Amino acid sequence: xxxxxxxxxxxxxxxxxxxxxxxxxxxxxxxxxxxxxxxxxxxxxxxxxxxxxxxxxxxxxxxxxxxxxxxxxxxxxxxxxxxxxxxxxxxxxxxxxxxxxxxxxxxxxxxxxxxxxxxxxxxxxxxxxxxxxxxxxxxxxxxxxxxxxxxxxxxxxxxxxxxxxxxxxxxxxxxxxxxxxxxxxxxxxxxxxxxxxxxxxxxxxxxxxxxxxxxxxxxxxxxxxxxxxxxxxxxxxxxxxxxxxxxxxxxxxxxxxxxxxxxxxxxxxxxxxxxxxxxxxxxxxxxxxxxxxxxxxxxxxxxxxxxxxxxxxxxxxxxxxxxxxxxxxxxxxxxxxxxxxxxxxxxxxxxxxxxxxxxxxxxxxxxxxxxxxxxxxxxxxxxxxxxxxxxxxxxxxxxxxxxxxxxxxxxxxxxxxxxxxxxxxxxxxxxxxxxxxxxxxxxxxxxxxxxxxxxxxxxxxxxxxxxxxxxxxxxxxxxxxxxxxxxxxxxxxxxxxxxxxxxxxxxx
Amino acid sequence: xxxxxxxxxxxxxxxxxxxxxxxxxxxxxxxxxxxxxxxxxxxxxxxxxxxxxxxxxxxxxxxxxxxxxxxxxxxxxxxxxxxxxxxxxxxxxxxxxxxxxxxxxxxxxxxxxxxxxxxxxxxxxxxxxxxxxxxxxxxxxxxxxxxxxxxxxxxxxxxxxxxxxxxxxxxxxxxxxxxxxxxxxxxxxxxxxxxxxxxxxxxxxxxxxxxxxxxxxxxxxxxxxxxxxxxxxxxxxxxxxxxxxxxxxxxxxxxxxxxxxxxxxxxxxxxxxxxxxxxxxxxxxxxxxxxxxxxxxxxxxxxxxxxxxxxxxxxxxxxxxxxxxxxxxxxxxxxxxxxxxxxxxxxxx
Numbered sequence: 056x057x058x059x060x061x062x063x064x065x066x067x068x069x070x071x072x073x074x075x076x077x078x079x080x081x082x083x084x085x086x087x088x089x090x091x092x093x094x095x096x097x098x099x100x101x102x103x104x105x106x107x108x109x110x111x112x113x114x115x116x117x118x119x120x121x122x123x124x125x126x127x128x129x130x131x132x133x134x135x136x137x138x139x140x141x142x143x144x145x146x147x148x149x150x151x152x153x154x155x156x157x158x159x160x161x162x163x164x165x166x167x168x169x170x171x172x173x174x175x176x177x178x179x180x181x182x183x184x185x186x187x188x189x190x191x192x193x194x195x196x197x198x199x200x201x202x203x204x205x206x207x208x209x210x211x212x213x214x215x216x217x218x219x220x221x222x223x224x225x226x227x228x229x230x231x232x233x234x235x236x237x238x239x240x241x242x243x244x245x246x247x248x249x250x251x252x253x254x255x256x257x258x259x260x261x262x263x264x265x266x267x268x269x270x271x272x273x274x275x276x277x278x279x280x281x282x283x284x285x286x287x288x289x290x291x292x293x294x295x296x297x298x299x300x301x302x303x304x305x306x307x308x309x310x311x312x313x314x315x316x317x318x319x320x321x322x323x324x325x326x327x328x329x330x331x332x333x334x335x336x337x338x339x340x341x342x343x344x345x346x347x348x349x350x351x352x353x354x355x356x357x358x359x360x361x362x363x364x365x366x367x368x369x370x371x372x373x374x375x376x377x378x379x380x381x382x383x384x385x386x387x388x389x390x391x392x393x394x395x396x397x398x399x400x401x402x403x404x405x406x407x408x409x410x411x412x413x414x415x416x417x418x419x420x421x422x423x424x425x426x427x428x429x430x431x432x433x434x435x436x437x438x439x440x441x442x443x444x445x446x447x448x449x450x451x452x453x454x455x456x457x458x459x460x461x462x463x464x465x466x467x468x469x470x471x472x473x474x475x476x477x478x479x480x481x482x483x484x485x486x487x488x489x490x491x492x493x494x495x496x497x498x499x500x501x502x503x504x505x506x507x508x509x510x511x512x513x514x515x516x517x518x519x520x521x522x523x524x525x526x527x528x529x530x531x532x533x534x535x536x537x538x539x540x541x542x543x544x545x546x547x548x549x550x551x552x553x554x555x556x557x558x559x560x561x562x563x
Numbered sequence: 564x565x566x567x568x569x570x571x572x573x574x575x576x577x578x579x580x581x582x583x584x585x586x587x588x589x590x591x592x593x594x595x596x597x598x599x600x601x602x603x604x605x606x607x608x609x610x611x612x613x614x615x616x617x618x619x620x621x622x623x624x625x626x627x628x629x630x631x632x633x634x635x636x637x638x639x640x641x642x643x644x645x646x647x648x649x650x651x652x653x654x655x656x657x658x659x660x661x662x663x664x665x666x667x668x669x670x671x672x673x674x675x676x677x678x679x680x681x682x683x684x685x686x687x688x689x690x691x692x693x694x695x696x697x698x699x700x701x702x703x704x705x706x707x708x709x710x711x712x713x714x715x716x717x718x719x720x721x722x723x724x725x726x727x728x729x730x731x732x733x734x735x736x737x738x739x740x741x742x743x744x745x746x747x748x749x750x751x752x753x754x755x756x757x758x759x760x761x762x763x764x765x766x767x768x769x770x771x772x773x774x775x776x777x778x779x780x781x782x783x784x785x786x787x788x789x790x791x792x793x794x795x796x797x798x799x800x801x802x803x804x805x806x807x808x809x810x811x812x813x814x815x816x817x818x819x820x821x822x823x824x825x826x827x828x829x830x831x832x833x834x835x836x837x838x839x840x841x842x843x844x845x846x847x848x849x850x851x852x853x854x855x856x857x858x859x860x861x862x863x864x865x866x867x868x869x870x871x872x873x874x875x876x877x878x879x880x881x882x883x884x885x886x887x888x889x890x891x892x893x894x895x896x897x898x899x900x901x902x903x904x905x906x907x908x909x910x911x912x
Contacts, residue, residue, distance in 0.1 A: 365797070367796075367797060387796055387797060387799060388799050388800075388801060390799075391798075391799030392799070397797060399797060404791070404793060404794070405793055405794055405797055406794050406797060406798070407791070407794060408786070408787055408790040408791050408794060408795075408857070409790065409791065410790050410857045410858055411786070411787075411790060415783065415786075419783070419787055419795070419798045419800070420798045420799045420800075422780040422783055422784075423780065426779070426780045429779045429780045429781055430778060430779055431778055431779060431780060431783065433778070473798065
């Protein structure tokens with residue numbers, strides 16, 4: 056492209072957290088004045104990467120070059136001094152302070168380095184807001200009183216208050232109305248015209264088409280494509296890169312024959328279940344031994360459906376029946392008592408007790424099994440938990456291991472063991488291989504299939520189309536909270552599903 | 564049954580010989596061993612502190628400190644706050660806080676010593692103290708669990724109201740207890756093998772508290788709620804009921820403590836239990852209970868109480884003013900928390 060060196064080059068960036076390798080050799084190259092889009096599913100490593108870029112995380116390995124020279128982003132302040140500003144999705148503004156105070160937080164114009172020159176700050180803030188096309192925002196107002204879109208503008212003004220050369224925007228359009236998005240794009244265009252580079256993160260492909268110059272796609276902590284032209288790369292190719300497999304997986308063979316399964320009584324019946332603004336009325340039947348997959352992009356309502364079936368969200372209509380018994384809506388305990396188990400999307404935040412051992416994580420939903428009058432028989436508990444974890448080949452084979460030291464795949468097995476021990480009949484799996492090392496996935500697939508063979512009914516949500524197609528017997532394709540297609544998994548292929556998933560999005 | 568075939572799948576659940584699956588076990592610095600030891604190390608270090616204190620007491624005032632009567636006194640003085648601390652440990656372990664314990668002790672102690680209550684004798688006093696504690700705990704629990712109030716605020720409100728009510732009941736006067744069977748429990752004649760009844764009550768509450776926290780589903784749920792309330796809810800635990808029960812438990816402990824205080828002082832006063840909340844929280848924290856919840860230790864809390872009481876005793880024997888005591892207390896809290904950081908250095912939270 057340009058004769059001068061790229062503004063930013065990151066190569067071979069790695070970063071591990073306990074239990075998961077978040078970045079596994081990521082490359083990124085950003086030119087001055089371009090909009091560089093960063094794409095990837097949840098958990099692909101985008102947020103970790105931008106935190107490295109913002110100086111909030113220190114990479115374990117790899118090199119960063121800034122304007123042709125090696126750079127170390129030791130802290131957020133160091134990154135900011137170089138001219139890298141980050142606008143996070145959850146805006147990091149202090150709601151009780153004024154707009155101007157937020158803009159200049161940490162580098163206020165001062166007298167004698169101590170007394171804040173309020174008026175000067177307000178004037179400067181007003182100038183920045185004007186540059187961003189929002190002169191109507193009063194610099195003296197408290198940020199908490201502003202709309203989400205206005206807060207975002209303030210966040211951008213803060214970025215511009217530094218001598219910024221690169222702005223990272225993490226899903227800036229997520230909270231915005233369409234015309235607010237138009238304004239955002241105007242701002243981005245004005246910034247790049249001034250030579251500022253923008254790293255733009257979004258799930259919305261059509262936005263990337265509109266403002267992006269180049270695209271880097273992340274998947275499983277790796278960059279699967281670096282610097283593709285944003286306007287001319289076919290949407291299908293991009294989505295395939297985000298969702299596809301770059302490794303051939305061995306999916307366990309299906310053992311249920313559809314005819315036999317169809318004859319069985321459904322164990323889970325979902326009738327007209329809906330949640331306003333999240334998903335439309337849904338009908339679904341799940342038979343023992345069957346794996347049904349929900350395919351869809353982020354925002355298609357797939358996780359919301361699972362959590363509503365589980366009672367973690369209260370439905371606005373419809374009902375859930377397990378083995379002929381209708382569940383009290385919006386009650387997790389009713390669902391668990393009826394034999395539903397959930398392996399949620401955010402394992403650490405929603406499922407695991409990170410300070411506790413494997414045994415206690417596994418036994419937490421079945422404590423009454425090893426207790427009399429509340430008194431726990433710890434020997435029986437340990438043995439039962441161990442039987443369950445061994446059945447799933449959880450490593451290490453030590454029930455006292457703290458769960459936080461396990462790898463992602465083994466943490467997931469601990470969650471599955473919990474429901475195995477509980478003896479549940481319906482298993483809801485939300486992104487079961489999220490944060491699981493690529494190598495360990497085949498094993499999880501086999502485990503899930505075996506559980507189904509043993510009579511469990513499984514409802515599987517995954518943003519990875521091949522995973523749904525390879526593992527499920529039946530697939531429901533979701534788009535914008537609606538089932539747009541339902542078919543036997545063997546009748547579908549990846550391209551067909553991708554078309555269905557994206558159909559109707561304006562620019563595909 | 565057809566066994567599904569896959570590249571990585573092990574043939575069965577047989578242990579040992581099977582090669583490790585593709586997921587490598589993470590290399591960490593011996594996590595399984597440090598995990599079991601960590602709590603012990605902390606308790607050991609606190610025991611060490613206690614030993615040092617005893618040595619200091621023995622050297623500075625050999626006769627007065629090691630005197631049986633003085634040791635009985637230390638244990639007796641630990642008993643009332645100790646019972647409160649056991650309840651507090653449960654609440655903190657669940658990720659909550661109870662600022663109203665001192666006020667609940669005061670309210671229970673004055674309500675149980677009104678002239679009307681005293682007419683019912685021993686049982687009337689005990690019953691009233693316990694019921695008042697439970698009642699106040701119930702209000703806390705309902706506000707927090709079902710009214711979704713922040714524990715800090717709800718129990719702060721209870722602190723203010725319960726103290727106010729205690730003052731209203733007594734009109735600021737000390738209510739002398741005349742029930743002989745109650746007073747007798749405080750006299751040396753009632754000691755069994757040299758152990759005062761109050762100390763036995765403290766020991767009983769400690770043992771029961773330890774068993775409940777470590778051996779029952781109630782204890783497990785407490786830890787789960789404190790460790791990750793959302794995960795606990797999604798695992799099928801009734802988080803709200805658990806929270807309600809925990810504040811009830813704290814109230815119960817305060818009721819028992821109030822009864823013990825009545826025995827100890829022979830009276831009920833609206834100023835009773837002053838700043839117990841701070842002492843109980845401090846003892847639990849230096850004992851090793853995480854203020855953020857998810858880990859709690861009754862043994863640590865009890866050791867924490869003993870450390871504080873022993874310091875107070877040594878300082879009093881050496882005729883040091885209470886201001887010095889307070890400074891020493893603060894220093895110990897800081898030191899204990901710093902030591903804990905060292906022993907449980909694993910980054911997270």
